[in-house]
Amino acid sequence: MSRTSHFHVGIAALVFAGFLAVFGIRYGVSSPSNVSNIVLSPTFWPYVVAGLIGLSGLGLVLSARGAAAGEAEEPRPEGGWMRLMIMAALMVGYVLLTPVLGLVWTSMLAFIGLAFLIRTDHPKSAFLAAILVPLALYLFFAHVAGMAVPQGAFVRLP
Amino acid sequence: MSLFDNFMLGLAVVSNLEAIMALIIGVAVGVVAGAIPGMSATMAVALALPFTFSMQPITGILMLLGVYKGGIFGGSIPAILIKTPGTPASSATVLDGHPMAERGEAGRALTMALYASCTADLISNLALILFAGWLASFALSFGPPEFFTLILFSLTIIAGVSGESLLKGIVSASLGLLLATVGLDLVYGTARFNFGDPNLMGGLNFIAVLIGLFAIPEILSMVWNPHGHEGKVRTLGRKGASFADYKRCFKSIIRGSFIGVILGSIPGIGAAPSAFLSYSEARRKSPNRENFGKGEIEGVAAAEAGNNGVAGATLIPLLALGIPGDVITAIIIGAFMIHGLQPGPLMFVMNADIVYGLFMGLIVSSIALFFIGGAAIRVFKYVADIPRGILFPLVLVLCVYGCFAVNNSMFDVGVMFAMGWVGFLMLQYGVPAAPFLIAFILGPLLEDNFRQAMLMSGSSPAILFRSWITWFFWGLSALTVIAVIRGGMKARADQKLGSSGGM
Known part of the structure; x- marks a missing residue:
């Protein structure tokens, strides 16, 4: 990995450690006022971890100065960012639509969506698998494992 | 109860069709998953885990162990045929396996990989049976300070799973430790990072x-x-490895198996270093050392013996101490917990039937691996030809069903997706994910044992040095840190020498 990645990760770790030390732990962790010793406080461990993140971040930034330039970065695939954004939208849709459409139907849509997003060479097989796989998983989880699979508000499965 | 009684108890638990079938299916799923480039044994175990929720504990855990063992062998198939290791542990197999495939001897390389894997797996399982009980009875005398130092030592060996940058490994482990603090504080019951x-x-x-x-x-x-996962598949060739081949490689297989057992029983090292050490030892000792790297069958045998020798041995610290030996056993520890079992010394007392049932099942898994692996070699082409455009959507849907099944919660699915983006960013920036997971599992144990020790001693740190066991683990931790620093300095010096020599 190139020194650039060391530097980037190091800076991100330093910023995150600083955020934790100044805001994150203060507002994210409740500590009672009667704690007898700092090492028993609920905030002690998070502060130790924040320190560890900060120190390793500092180490990464310093090591990036002395590190070799490394291999040239791989070229970014064409349309990669756009596909990632669509994938993020697909994930949000998966979570939000499941209570409405049910897990099986949402999974079918997500299957087809992802298959086309990664440019499947077998659209017919992908379409068939998109129907069969969620149904088979429904049969296993609902009827063998006894799990309450979300059915949604429209088409309910037996 | 005597050891014999325990084995009889274990045999009774495991002698049913359901358990044996689960094990066989597990091995088959593992071999197939390991053989598909882009999948890995780790991913296969993770995806198989939710399917075990409705099973009996022994059945479910045997299935996962089957997936684990099958996956480690399965990784050698694409390593030999398309120069793409299915698992990191199979990287050493590529060195001689792929040149053999290029010569049209893929079938010979694959069958030798299978024979070496099964032999090493059997030796590793026997080591587990012999040593885990002994270690567990010793660990019964551990208190919170001893466990704290043991877990701290386990965390220092995260260096072994950090890949090329230890500092990135520490960042990753720290994030895992931080994420493990989310929830209620165990001493005061106050909220930590749950934001209401x-x-x-x-x-x-x-x-x-x-x-x-x-x-x-x-x-x-x-x-x-x-288009990042594409490779060229070779034909198998007509010949498999002969008994003469096996006999010639037997010494290297046995040596590799013991290297695997020793390295596997130390938490955090894993199969890849073992495979490479076994390979380099075989090359050092072999009369055919000049053929290594050019398609020497002994190289394939040594690499596979090294990585499969780890499989049973990683369960020694898992079962005896409750410490996962690698990422896959870290997942398997989750399976124990989901079934209400806590791996560790007490398990040998409270759930001896399950422990000895697992031992019996693991012996069966070596036999199952031999037959299923043999069949997988013949049908590999059909397995590897699953189009990526179908495989990855399938994995996505499996992930969602599996994650939802744990708590019937879409919130968990959201967490899974969020962690997926964290993992993707880590992948892009070369930050290893294994230290994150190991620290996420060990973090609560480390903190709880530390705070319990502090409560016991009235916050005096002297309790952390109260016995020879704590001193032993402090010493091991110090030795590991020194070894890691020395290794880093040597690598840096070599790098400087290389770059100045290259000028």
Whole structure:
């Protein structure tokens, strides 16, 4: 990995450690006022971890100065960012639509969506698998494992 | 109860069709998953985990162990045929396996890989049976200070799973430790990082974090670069490895098996270093050392013996101490917990039937691996030809069903997706995910034992040095840190020498 990645990760770790030390732990962790010793406080461990993140971040930034330039970065695939954004939208849709459409139907849509997003060479097989796989998983989880699979508000499965 | 009684008890637990079938299916699923480039044994175990929820504990855990063992062998198939290791542990197999495939001897390389894997697996299982009980009875005398130092030592060996940058490994482990603090504080019962959300009161779901870190980033990588997983498949050739081949490689197989057992029983080292050490030892000792790297069958045998020798041995610290030996056993520890079992010394007392049932099942798994692996070699082409455009959507849907099944919660699915993006970013920046997961599992144990020790001693740190056991683990931790620093300095010096020599 190139020194650039060391530097980037190091800076991100330093910023995150600083955020934790100044805001994150203060507002994210409740500590009672009667704690007898700092090492028993609920905030002690998070502060130790924040320190560890900060120190390793500092180490990464310093090591990036002395590190070799490394291999040239791989070229970014064409349309990669756009596909990632669509994938993020697909994930949000998966979570939000499941209570409405049910897990099986949402999974079918997500299957087809992802298959086309990664440019499947077998659209017919992908379409068939998109129907069969969620149904088979429904049969296993609902009827063998006894799990309450979300059915949604429209088409309910037996 | 005597050892014999325990084995009889174990045999009674495991002697049923359901358990044996689960084991066989597990091995088959593992071999197939390991053989598919882009999948891995880790991902296969993670995806198989939710299917075991409705099973008996022994059946479910045997299935996962089958997936684990099958996956480690399965990784050698694409390593030999398309120069793409299915698992990191199979990287050493590529060195001689692929040149053999290029010569048209893929079948010979694969069958030798299978024979070496099964032999090493059997030796590793026997080591587990012999040593785990002994270690567990010793660990019964551990208190919170001893466990704290043991877990601290286990965390120092994260260096072994950090890949090329130890500092990135430490960042990753620290993030895992931080994420493990989410939920209620165990001493005071106050909230930590849950921001008023009741879903976070019990902390983050282990399965959601696990699947998110190991399976979703692979899907996102595929989305980022849909043509990144392509390879050229070789034909098998007509001949398999002969008995004479096996006899010639037997010494290297046995040596590799013992290297695997020793390295596997130390938490955090894993199969890849073992495979490479076994390979380099075989090359050092072999009369055919000049053929290594050019398609020497002994090289394939040594590498496979090294990586499979780890499989049973990683269960020694898992079962005896409750410490996962590598990422896959870290997932398997989750399976124990989901079934209400806590691996560790007490398990040998409270659930001896399950422990000895697992031992018996593992012996059966070596036999199952021999037959299923043999069949997989013949049908590999059909397995590897699953189009990526179908495989990855299938994995996505499996991930969602599996994650949802744990708590019937879409919140967990959201956590899984979020962790997937974290894992993808880590992948892009070369930050290893394994230290994150190991620290996420060991973090609560480390903190709880530390605070219990402090409560016991009235906050005096002297308790952390109270016995020879704590001194032993402090010493081991110090030795590991020194070894890691020396290794880093040597690597840096070599790098400088290389760059100045290259000028």
